[in-house]
Amino acid sequence: MTTAPVADQHRLLEVQALDTRLAQLAHQRTNHPLRAQAAELQARLDDVENAHVTSRTALGDLKRELAKAEQDVEQVRSRAARDQARMDSGSASVKDVQALSSELENLVRRQEALEEVELEVMERVEAHETALAELTSARDELLAQRDRLAADLERELAAIDEQARAVQTDRAQRAEGLDAALVTLYDRLRGQLGGLAVALLRGRTCEGCRLELNPSDVARMTAAPPEQVARCEECGRILVRQADPAR
Ligand SMILES: [Zn+2]
Numbered sequence: 326m327t328t329a330p331v332a333d334q335h336r337l338l339e340v341q342a343l344d345t346r347l348a349q350l351a352h353q354r355t356n357h358p359l360r361a362q363a364a365e366l367q368a369r370l371d372d373v374e375n376a377h378v379t380s381r382t383a384l385g386d387l388k389r390e391l392a393k394a395e396q397d398v399e400q401v402r403s404r405a406a407r408d409q410a411r412m413d414s415g416s417a418s419v420k421d422v423q424a425l426s427s428e429l430e431n432l433v434r435r436q437e438a439l440e441e442v443e444l445e446v447m448e449r450v451e452a453h454e455t456a457l458a459e460l461t462s463a464r465d466e467l468l469a470q471r472d473r474l475a476a477d478l479e480r481e482l483a484a485i486d487e488q489a490r491a492v493q494t495d496r497a498q499r500a501e502g503l504d505a506a507l508v509t510l511y512d513r514l515r516g517q518l519g520g521l522a523v524a525l526l527r528g529r530t531c532e533g534c535r536l537e538l539n540p541s542d543v544a545r546m547t548a549a550p551p552e553q554v555a556r557c558e559e560c561g562r563i564l565v566r567q568a569d570p571a572r
Pocket of ligand 1: 531557
């Protein structure tokens with residue numbers, strides 16, 4: 326049977342309130358809504374990053390395709406220029422001139438077709454560059470948002486930590502010199518009962534488990550010496566009797 330001075334029992338209630346407050350602050354810290362926002366933002370950012378990489382790769386492919394198309398046009402053009410130069414030189418035979426002239430006609434048609442391909446690829450490159458620029462600015466905006474959110478979260482967590490430090494200081498003062506056996510029991514019960522180890526007995530109700538105790542148990546507690554540490558029959562918590570039950 327644990328006994329502890331009545332004042333210590335009441336002071337333990339205050340310590341409990343501060344420990345509960347600390348637990349709430351720790352919970353707020355872990356479950357801060359900005360964390361969920363940051364995770365959601367990061368998921369969006371990951372999507373945009375992926376789309377950005379895909380778009381950049383596709384643009385690279387298109388640019389290679391464009392270079393190839395330009396090269397094709399250039400080849401035909403220089404072949405035509407060579408043919409033209411031979412014709413203009415006057416050194417080709419009549420037969421050669423006929424052959425060259427027919428090849429030149431073919432080359433002109435081929436060049437036109439290739440230039441059409443080149444133009445079409447060029448348009449696709451431009452459209453893709455626009456899309457990539459939009460993705461880049463969307464990504465940059467999300468990155469900026471993420472940085473702002475991280476700074477906000479850091480500030481909010483620092484405020485919570487500051488509150489927690491103040492509560493810790495208060496708690497240390499209130500707990501100073503408390504009956505050692507009472508503190509041991511309190512610490513053990515806190516571990517077992519989800520942090521709430523001591524509660525007030527209000528009327529016949531344990532404020533720890535909110536259950537109404539049977540009248541004979543309450544009568545026994547009321548009759549016991551006030552130094553005797555009472556326990557709830559239902560939840561096992563330390564029950565502190567009100568100094569003046571009528572209050
Ligand atoms: Zn209880």
